[in-house]
Amino acid sequence: MDGVKKILLISGKRKSGKDYISSTLQNILGDRCQIVHISEPIKVEWAKRLNLNLSELLSDGPYKEKYRKDMIEWSDSMRMTDYGYFCRTAMLHAHAEFVIVSDVRRKTDIKYFHENYGSLVLTIRINTKDPIRIERGWVFTNGVDDVPSECDLDDYNQWDVVLQNNCMSDGESCIEILKDKLKLYI
């Protein structure tokens, strides 16, 4: 943990481009950057329990969608007793200079990181218009799009950085803005 200089917490609605922006930035920063997912320890546990294929569960395919609702419900019950459980587990092997947490979904996630990492934290919200999200494959799903895991941060208004990501050139602007924010550290 000693070498970590900045932790980028990325939030955004489904298909806003969280993974896209995270991996584009990681490609630029190379070994100095590591992406971690709060959802990874949830998927590891879920794969173990139901004897599922973990790599398919971790990838961005239909498999993930099939179990998304159940994983949300189970992880919510875990958070009731320890809101930092998944954040802490996801960070266990974080050591790069720049750590991107690409799936921040709850106010308690942000609270956990602020409490534990203070000034290292940079909170980032990615906004994308709904028709664009639909073009990217988003289908409104009851129990997924109308529950806290998707909506809890909709009314959070203390983002350090707010990005618009509606098209290719927006994506490039997002990266420029983030590079600029990290200028002091690169």
Ligand SMILES: Nc1ncnc2c1ncn2[C@@H]1O[C@H](COP(=O)(O)OP(=O)(O)OP(=O)(O)O)[C@@H](O)[C@H]1O
């Ligand atoms: N600026 C962009 N230019 C071109 N394609 C983009 C851009 N942003 C996102 N995309 C594409 O849109 C799709 C959805 O993006 P991505 O998977 O990053 O969203 P997400 O927010 O991580 O979604 P989820 O929450 O469902 O995992 C992907 O196919 C991605 O490549």
